[in-house]
Ligand SMILES: [Fe+2]
């Protein structure tokens with residue numbers, strides 16, 4: 001997974017036009033954006049690379065503007081990547097004449113963009129990237145983009161694609177079956193955006209858990225799809241609350257706690273999501289002793305698929321790093337969850353701990 005030491009600078013025709021590309025790139029690392037004809041000052045810190053995206057090189061006016069925008073970076077040898085809509089050979093030559101180190105089509109998959117950035121910035125030159133690592137990085141990038149798209153659809157109350165969820169689930173399960181979940185967790189930990197990182201991590205952990213439980217392929221798929229969309233309701237929570245770098249106030253916590261019901265309502269209204277997805281989205285914060293939310297369900301009111309999701313979600317939150325808390329190892333998280341047997345299903349928790357404690361020990365060995 002490409003990780004910037006500092007950040008990337010994305011230059012486009014307008015700030016608005018930069019947004020979709022910036023959103024995808026933020027799965028990899030911090031990104032600053034600039035409109036082409038802006039008077040905004042250069043970033044305080046020299047970026048690792050500059051990306052020019054969606055600029056029409058055929059318009060002579062744009063060429064001059066691009067040249068002007070890139071000049072400061074040419075002097076300091078910052079690599080420049082141009083992403084162009086259907087680049088012709090002429091566009092390619094023109095971009096390189098302006099100082100571009102590489103030119104790619106704007107619809108190039110994120111994993112390929114990450115690879116090119118990796119090469120251009122020479123980061124990780126000393127790292128051994130095995131074929132398996134590259135395959136997991138590619139899958140994390142693809143599933144990450146799918147989750148970003150699904151969350152964006154939810155935020156604008158558009159259709160949350162069942163097909164896209166199914167494709168992400170298939171890719172995730174294939175990757176988990178071919179690689180150990182530790183590799184998935186390690187790769188996802190480098191995803192920059194906190195909310196997509198949580199969904200990627202939780203879904204990978206849940207996929208690994210259900211595969212380890214010996215569920216049939218269709219059931220693994222059903223549960224992995226539910227995991228991918230479990231926090232879809234967070235797309236409707238204000239980003240200031242979601243990304244707040246510290247503990248939430250009571251009022252903010254109330255808003256945050258709306259996300260299971262909000263996600264459920266949204267998925268229900270669309271009519272074509274499986275009932276497992278609906279149940280997991282609605283109930284993944286319920287605890288067996290009735291202390292959870294939103295409904296305070298107890299014991300038998302909570303089905304097995306939700307019990308599985310809750311264990312995976314609690315574990316994910318514990319091992320994640322957040323600005324206000326350190327991350328725990330799998331072993332520490334499992335130890336912390338052990339006294340939660342009144343809240344979490346004890347049999348499933350035992351099976352889960354066995355799987356991940358073994359992972360942790362294997363990683364540490
Ligand atoms: Fe949640």
Ligand SMILES: [Fe+2]
Pocket residue numbers: 198202230231313
């Ligand atoms: Fe969650």
